[in-house]
């Protein structure tokens with residue numbers, strides 16, 4: 137998978153040099169390039185913003201540097217040797233985007249080329265989104281219902297959530313199976329040594345070695361946690377996915 141990120145704060149994305157994503161880049165599982173939008177300005181002040189038409193607070197990001205930067209990212213993409221090239225996906229972080237979920241991560245992890253446009257100020261001139269539809273599948277995307285100062289934090293989260301689903305990035309694919317949201321439920325609690333810590337024991341069942349009982353206990357914890365913390369997920373559950381024991385929790 138190829139990932140391009142465009143930002144006026146490229147150093148913000150240096151966290152992607154670390155840990156699992158950094159290792160995946162070294163191994164060639166992910167080709168990730170971060171580009172400074174200011175490289176695509178033409179004036180001596182490297183101007184990327186201007187005042188908003190129609191008035192209002194703050195500044196808006198000018199369209200031309202973005203069009204040049206996104207064109208450069210697009211053409212840097214994987215040249216499929218004769219393979220019908222998928223259009224790259226342009227992810228535009230925005231408070232007004234669709235909410236990014238685990239399902240979105242799974243969907244985007246299957247694509248060949250992702251480009252992320254990190255806006256700042258009050259956002260990017262809307263005509264960039266319209267112009268981009270010619271060459272990209274454009275996806276305005278939000279991390280959630282709160283306002284950040286720009287797109288970089290969102291891109292860090294999305295690249296991590298997507299990158300870890302790319303085959304080979306996570307050493308043990310088993311650990312992807314029982315994650316939060318993989319089955320529509322929150323994950324169960326986890327414990328490790330010591331068995332007794334500050335007078336708090338590990339739940340007895342987890343020391344029993346009885347895999348059936350352990351699986352039942354974990355599923356019960358998932359259902360209880362989800363009901364307590366995310367009633368919205370319970371409402372969205374497919375009843376066909378619940379067995380009789382689930383219904384008794």
Ligand SMILES: N#Cc1c(-c2ccc3ccn(Cc4ccc(CN5CCCCC5)cc4)c3c2)n[nH]c1N
Pocket residue numbers: 228229230231254255256257258259260277278279280281282283284285286287290
């Ligand atoms: N992903 C994600 C995000 C973001 C996000 C993503 C990208 C940018 C680029 C800039 N900002 C800052 C910003 C965005 C909007 C406003 C308010 N409006 C501006 C236009 C006129 C009306 C009012 C203020 C400031 C961003 C925030 N926030 N929350 C998420 N989940």
